[in-house]
Amino acid sequence: MSTVLSFLTRRRGRNGFDLTDWLTWLYLLAAVLLMFGPVFWLALSSFKTESALQEYPPTLLPLAPVMATVEGYEEPLPLFRVTGGEHEGKVLAQVRRIGLNAQMVDPAAPGERVNVNINDRVPEREFTLALENYTTLFERFNFLLYFWNSVFITVIATIITVLFNSMAAFALSKYRFRGRTLVFILIIATLMIPPTINLVPIFLVVSELGLVNSPWGVIWPAVATPTGVFLLRQYMLTIPDDLLDAARMDHASEWRVYWRIVLPLSAPALAVLVIFSVMWRWNEFLWPLIVLNRSEEFTLQLALNSFQGDLQTAWAPLLAMTVLTLLPITLVFAVLQKYITAGIAQSGVK
Amino acid sequence: MAVLDLEKLVKDYGQVRAIHGVDLRIENGEFCVFVGPSGCGKSTLLRMIAGLEDITGGELRIDDKRVNEQRASERGLAMVFQTYALYPHMTVRQNLAFGLENIRTPKAEIEARVAEAARMLQIEAYLDRRPKQLSGGQRQRVAIGRAVVREPRVFLFDEPLSNLDAELRVTMRGEISALHRRLGNTMIYVTHDQVEAMTMADKIVVLRDGRIEQAGTPLDLYNTPRNSFVAGFIGSPRMNFIDVTVTAIDADGVALKDAAGNAYRAAVAGEGLKPGQAAELGIRPDHLEIGAGEGTAVTVQSVEQLGGESYLYCEAADGTKLTAHLPGQTAIRRGETAHLVLRPQFTHLFAKEGGLAQTRLVIGEAV
Numbered sequence: 001m002s003t004v005l006s007f008l009t010r011r012r013g014r015n016g017f018d019l020t021d022w023l024t025w026l027y028l029l030a031a032v033l034l035m036f037g038p039v040f041w042l043a044l045s046s047f048k049t050e051s052a053l054q055e056y057p058p059t060l061l062p063l064a065p066v067m068a069t070v071e072g073y074e075e076p077l078p079l080f081r082v083t084g085g086e087h088e089g090k091v092l093a094q095v096r097r098i099g100l101n102a103q104m105v106d107p108a109a110p111g112e113r114v115n116v117n118i119n120d121r122v123p124e125r126e127f128t129l130a131l132e133n134y135t136t137l138f139e140r141f142n143f144l145l146y147f148w149n150s151v152f153i154t155v156i157a158t159i160i161t162v163l164f165n166s167m168a169a170f171a172l173s174k175y176r177f178r179g180r181t182l183v184f185i186l187i188i189a190t191l192m193i194p195p196t197i198n199l200v201p202i203f204l205v206v207s208e209l210g211l212v213n214s215p216w217g218v219i220w221p222a223v224a225t226p227t228g229v230f231l232l233r234q235y236m237l238t239i240p241d242d243l244l245d246a247a248r249m250d251h252a253s254e255w256r257v258y259w260r261i262v263l264p265l266s267a268p269a270l271a272v273l274v275i276f277s278v279m280w281r282w283n284e285f286l287w288p289l290i291v292l293n294r295s296e297e298f299t300l301q302l303a304l305n306s307f308q309g310d311l312q313t314a315w316a317p318l319l320a321m322t323v324l325t326l327l328p329i330t331l332v333f334a335v336l337q338k339y340i341t342a343g344i345a346q347s348g349v350k
Numbered sequence: 351m352a353v354l355d356l357e358k359l360v361k362d363y364g365q366v367r368a369i370h371g372v373d374l375r376i377e378n379g380e381f382c383v384f385v386g387p388s389g390c391g392k393s394t395l396l397r398m399i400a401g402l403e404d405i406t407g408g409e410l411r412i413d414d415k416r417v418n419e420q421r422a423s424e425r426g427l428a429m430v431f432q433t434y435a436l437y438p439h440m441t442v443r444q445n446l447a448f449g450l451e452n453i454r455t456p457k458a459e460i461e462a463r464v465a466e467a468a469r470m471l472q473i474e475a476y477l478d479r480r481p482k483q484l485s486g487g488q489r490q491r492v493a494i495g496r497a498v499v500r501e502p503r504v505f506l507f508d509e510p511l512s513n514l515d516a517e518l519r520v521t522m523r524g525e526i527s528a529l530h531r532r533l534g535n536t537m538i539y540v541t542h543d544q545v546e547a548m549t550m551a552d553k554i555v556v557l558r559d560g561r562i563e564q565a566g567t568p569l570d571l572y573n574t575p576r577n578s579f580v581a582g583f584i585g586s587p588r589m590n591f592i593d594v595t596v597t598a599i600d601a602d603g604v605a606l607k608d609a610a611g612n613a614y615r616a617a618v619a620g621e622g623l624k625p626g627q628a629a630e631l632g633i634r635p636d637h638l639e640i641g642a643g644e645g646t647a648v649t650v651q652s653v654e655q656l657g658g659e660s661y662l663y664c665e666a667a668d669g670t671k672l673t674a675h676l677p678g679q680t681a682i683r684r685g686e687t688a689h690l691v692l693r694p695q696f697t698h699l700f701a702k703e704g705g706l707a708q709t710r711l712v713i714g715e716a717v
Contacts (some may be wrong), residue, residue, distance in 0.1 A: 240433060240435065242431045242432075242433045242435035243435050243437060243438075245397075245400075245402050245422070245429070245431070245435065246429070246431055246435035246436075246437075246496075247437070247448070248401075248402065248421070248422040248423050249400060249402075249422055249423070249427065249428060249429045249449075250423075250448050250449030250452055250496070250500070251423045251424075251449055251452040251453045251500075252423060252448070252449075252452045253423065253452075256452060260448070261437060264439045265438065265439055267439075
């Protein structure tokens with residue numbers, strides 16, 4: 001903890017803040033605001049009630065009107081502070097609103113109704129977390145099903161992606177064969193084709209294979225990524241050939257060489273690919289939207305989309321589900337990011 | 351235990367021929383050293399034997415069985431690499447066990463063999479460390495240990511000592527020799543350092559440009575080099591060469607003189623030589639003697655006094671460089687003129703074209 005503190009309070013100026021300290025702090029704070037501002041806003045808004053979300057001007061914190069149970073009225077009534085007129089300064093409960101006037105009652109004296117101009121009162125509000133936004137996800141919407149669909153597609157697609165891409169990269173980086181450069185260039189060249197152009201042909205293939213409305217229809221077209229092959233190949237080029245030769249001398253089959261030597265030594269590059277793949281599959285929207293039409297096959301992204309109707313958008317559950325959708329991917333990144341910088345292969349060979 | 355036969359082995363890289371039909375037999379238990387300048391194909395030849403390079407032509411037999419088509423993993427050989435090539439993500443113990451795991455050796459036996467190899471190479475203390483936590487010498491031992499645990503038919507060493515400092519190199523040289531005596535396996539050792547070759551080998555194979563220049567025991571190569579390349583390569587400091595002309599040939603040898611008119615004799619058979627023909631006279635620095643007034647006059651350009659021995663770096667009037675190795679200390683100083691005596695029993699004579707050596711009639715005892 002003290003190291004964190006000393007790190008955070010480190011500065012250039014020996015006594016007080018130097019100009020560079022000011023600029024650094026300013027720049028970093030601006031960056032934090034820019035990057036975390038929307039996420040923070042999203043997280044706070046996900047705890048607001050639907051009516052609080054519609055309110056203008058919007059509030060930062062999730063606030064809800066204070067309700068009071070008044071004798072003689074079955075429903076709890078919202079409280080208002082009166083800011084003008086004869087009742088100025090009092091806190092009254094509103095019974096009903098008629099035009100520009102509100103019929104209000106003093107909770108202390110429930111028998112007497114008073115009329116207050118609606119411009120002369122402000123609602124009394126308090127900090128309230130609208131947890132029902134989250135609970136409805138599980139009660140009314142089948143959140144767990146969508147979550148499972150997303151997890152299944154992400155995990156399986158990532159495993160297959162890593163396996164296929166690393167095998168291709170192994171061959172392209174460690175074997176000499178005729179046409180090796182050509183194959184590599186072809187793989188890289190597919191990066192130049194915009195994905196939207198591929199949509200129709202891939203859909204035709206997927207539908208011919210009968211994979212429409214199946215998670216495999218989302219998984220298979222995505223597993224061979226030129227980026228992954230390129231990334232892993234470049235990394236594997238740095239693994240000394242001597243290590244592979246040594247393993248071959250140690251009776252290792254080519255599969256063992258790949259599985260026991262090349263894969264573990266490529267761990268940092270694999271971690272990067274895993275992060276990429278998880279993000280791609282988790283956030284993928286357009287392709288699942290085309291392939292998955294039945295709501296029980298929906299991924300989280302599609303479920304989020306279905307909150308948005310032609311005429312109406314259910315903002316409160318939409319925001320809550322967005323927060324829940326963000327969480328797993330944040331965790332994955334937090335766990336794996338330390339591997340990105342860890343270089344294992346550079347050591348051991350002089 | 352294994353005998354290796356190399357028959358007309360050829361290796362092509364595209365249009366370029368790296369190995370030009372090598373014939374060689376390596377006997378059971380022999381310590382054979384491939385030596386030569388860089389690019390001579392010695393490592394390529396070793397990798398062909400190992401199975402890490404395809405054999406373009408010829409035949410490689412281990413115990414009279416053709417192995418050209420066998421993979422490296424099937425030939426039953428073990429190799430120690432110049433870079434050690436230890437698996438960085440495994441501990442020393444896992445490094446040693448990896449080869450045995452691949453051939454499905456029972457766990458208990460793996461443990462026993464790893465322990466035995468670790469004891470023999472004194473690496474028990476760091477069996478659970480990773481390679482990057484070891485020093486160069488320790489890594490070298492582990493690399494050797496990885497070869498030893500497998501109990502291979504043949505050990506292959508690819509310049510294993512070239513990444514070590516001078517002192518450690520001498521120690522490890524002794525240890526590898528001791529290992530060979532203890533295990534008695536056939537070993538093939540590649541180096542560019544002729545001192546390693548001379549000190550360790552039963553048989554030295556001198557290679558140049560993918561061809562064997564000469565193969566034989568270290569002293570054979572030292573005493574009767576087949577040509578001027580081998581003569582110049584084996585021995586340190588390298589042999590002195592003087593351009594000479596044949597003046598006469600008789601039963602005791604050949605009489606020669608150089609451009610400055612100094613006369614020499616070489617105790618070699620003068621087959622095919624004619625008076626007036628140009629040749630190259632060779633003599634090792636150890637065999638040069640300082641004459642009192644007699645012999646070839648040279649200017650001493652620098653003197654290295656090592657206490658127990660001295661080196662004189664001299665230049666003759668026509669610019670020929672001569673190095674003399676004298677026992678003990680010397681009173682000769684830089685810039686002085688010295689007279690060098692070349693005894694006929696120590697001199698070698700090489701043809702000018704192709705550098706082939708004349709057969710020596712007498713081989714002088716070293717002084």
